[in-house]
Amino acid sequence: MKASNSAHHAENSVKNDLVFIHLLNDSSGSPLVLNETIRAVRSLNLQIKLYIGSHGDGILSGCGIPVTRYWYRRSSGSRLLTLFTYFTSQVILFFKLMTDRSISRNALIYVNTLLPFGAALYGKMTGRKVIYHIHEISITPRPFKYLLTTITRITSCFNIYVSDNHMKALYIPGVPARRVYNSLDADFVERSVISTYAHRYERYFNILMIASLRDYKGVPELIALAELLHGNSDIRIDLVVNNDAMEIKQYFAGRNLPSNVTVHSRTKDTAAFYGRANLVLNLSRVDEWVETFGLTILESISFGIPVIVPPVGGPTELISDGVEGFWVDSRNIDLLKEQVLLLFQNKELALKMSADCRKRAMDFTPECFAENIRKVIAQIS
Known part of the structure; x- marks a missing residue:
C-alpha cells in the first residue's frame, strides 16, 4: 500500500x-x-x-x-x-x-x-x-x-x-x-528530397488525390473527371482516403466507380503515393469547404509534383496560378479536364512546374x- x-x-x-x-x-x-x-x-x-x-x-x-x-x-x-x-x-x-x-x-x-x-x-x-x-x-x-x-x-x-x-x-x-x-515533419521532407519527379512512371501518368470521403472534398468531381478521362488509357487515378475499408464500401455503395480509379484506405505512408505521382489534385468545393492551408498541397510541392488547387483560401498563398500548378474551381469540370490534359501532354511544362514546386517548398x-x-x-x- x-x-x-x-x-x-x-x-x-x-x-x-x-x-x-x-x-x-x-x-x-x-x-x-x-x-x-x-x-x-x-x-x-x-x-x-x-x-x-x-x-x-x-x-x-x-x-x-x-x-x-x-x-x-x-x-x-x-x-x-x-x-x-x-x-x-x-x-x-x-x-x-x-x-x-x-x-x-x-x-x-x-x-x-x-x-x-x-x-x-x-x-x-x-x-x-x-x-x-x-x-x-x-x-x-x-x-x-x-x-x-x-x-x-x-x-x-x-x-x-x-x-x-x-x-x-x-x-x-x-x-x-x-x-x-x-x-512537414523532417522524416517526410527527407523522403521528398531524395525522390525524383518524372513526367511518367512506367508509361503511366498518375493522378493522386488525398482526401476524406466527403462530397465537399470534391470526391464526386474526381469521379466525374475520371469518366471524362476514361478514353486515355495512359492516365491512372489514385484516391487515398482518410477512411477505413468499411467506410469506403458504404460511401461508394450505389455509385459507379470508373475502372481508372483506385481507392486506397487510410495510410500513414502517404509519401509512398507521392513518390509515384505526376499530378496532385485538391478539388475541395469553393462554396462548401474553403481550405485554410492545404497540407497535402505542401506535401505535393515538397515532392516536386505540380498541383491543381481551388482558387480561394490558403492554397492561393501556397501556389501561384501557372507556376507550381493551376487554380481551378472544381465545379468547372471542363477547365479541370483541360488543365489535366495540358500537363499530361506537355512534359516540358510539367518538369518546369516541378522545379518551381521544389523552390516554393523551401519556404515552409x-x-x-x-x-x-x-x-x-x-x-x-
Missing part, C-alpha cells in the same frame, strides 16, 4: 507546464501539425503532456510525450448523434482536466482546432492561459460555429492561424493573433515552423 501511494505521489509530483489538447487522432492535417508543434517545443525546458480523444489511432499515437485519453466516439450516423457524442466528450474532457493534479498552476493550455472547447473552458475557469491553434473555417451549422468562436473569444489569450486568408476569414475580435504557416521548412511556434510559446508563457 505504501509503495502504491509513493508511486502515485511521484506521478503527481511532475507538474506539466504545457498541456496540448486535441479531439480526433487520425492522419489528417491538424494532428500532423500538432505533432510538429510538439516536436518544436520538446527542446524547451518544459514538462508537457497531451490529451486526445479515445477514438482513432493516428499520427499522435507516436508523439513521444505522455498521453491521456478522454472518451470520444466519432459517429457516422445522424448529425444529432454526432453532436451528442461530441458534446459529451467535451464535458468528460472538462472534468478530466479539473481532476488532473499533474497540471501546473501556471500551465499553458494549447487547444488544437476549435473543437476541444472543454479544455478552453477549463483554462478560463482555473485562471490558466489558453492558446488556440485554429485550422478550420467551414464550420456548420451556423449556431455551432457561433458557439465555438464565442468560446474562443472569451477564453483565448492568443490565436494561431495557418494562413493569412484564414486569419481574415475567421478573425476573432479582441484576441491577439498570428499567422504561422504549417510545415520544419525549422521555420518550430522557430515561430517557440516564439509564440515564449511570448505567452
Whole structure:
C-alpha cells in the first residue's frame, strides 16, 4: 500500500507546464501539425503532456510525450448523434482536466482546432492561459460555429492561424493573433528530397488525390473527371482516403466507380503515393469547404509534383496560378479536364512546374515552423 501511494505521489509530483489538447487522432492535417508543434517545443525546458480523444489511432499515437485519453466516439450516423457524442466528450474532457493534479498552476493550455472547447473552458475557469491553434473555417451549422468562436473569444489569450486568408476569414475580435504557416515533419521532407519527379512512371501518368470521403472534398468531381478521362488509357487515378475499408464500401455503395480509379484506405505512408505521382489534385468545393492551408498541397510541392488547387483560401498563398500548378474551381469540370490534359501532354511544362514546386517548398521548412511556434510559446508563457 505504501509503495502504491509513493508511486502515485511521484506521478503527481511532475507538474506539466504545457498541456496540448486535441479531439480526433487520425492522419489528417491538424494532428500532423500538432505533432510538429510538439516536436518544436520538446527542446524547451518544459514538462508537457497531451490529451486526445479515445477514438482513432493516428499520427499522435507516436508523439513521444505522455498521453491521456478522454472518451470520444466519432459517429457516422445522424448529425444529432454526432453532436451528442461530441458534446459529451467535451464535458468528460472538462472534468478530466479539473481532476488532473499533474497540471501546473501556471500551465499553458494549447487547444488544437476549435473543437476541444472543454479544455478552453477549463483554462478560463482555473485562471490558466489558453492558446488556440485554429485550422478550420467551414464550420456548420451556423449556431455551432457561433458557439465555438464565442468560446474562443472569451477564453483565448492568443490565436494561431495557418494562413493569412484564414486569419481574415475567421478573425476573432479582441484576441491577439498570428499567422504561422504549417510545415512537414523532417522524416517526410527527407523522403521528398531524395525522390525524383518524372513526367511518367512506367508509361503511366498518375493522378493522386488525398482526401476524406466527403462530397465537399470534391470526391464526386474526381469521379466525374475520371469518366471524362476514361478514353486515355495512359492516365491512372489514385484516391487515398482518410477512411477505413468499411467506410469506403458504404460511401461508394450505389455509385459507379470508373475502372481508372483506385481507392486506397487510410495510410500513414502517404509519401509512398507521392513518390509515384505526376499530378496532385485538391478539388475541395469553393462554396462548401474553403481550405485554410492545404497540407497535402505542401506535401505535393515538397515532392516536386505540380498541383491543381481551388482558387480561394490558403492554397492561393501556397501556389501561384501557372507556376507550381493551376487554380481551378472544381465545379468547372471542363477547365479541370483541360488543365489535366495540358500537363499530361506537355512534359516540358510539367518538369518546369516541378522545379518551381521544389523552390516554393523551401519556404515552409520544419525549422521555420518550430522557430515561430517557440516564439509564440515564449511570448505567452
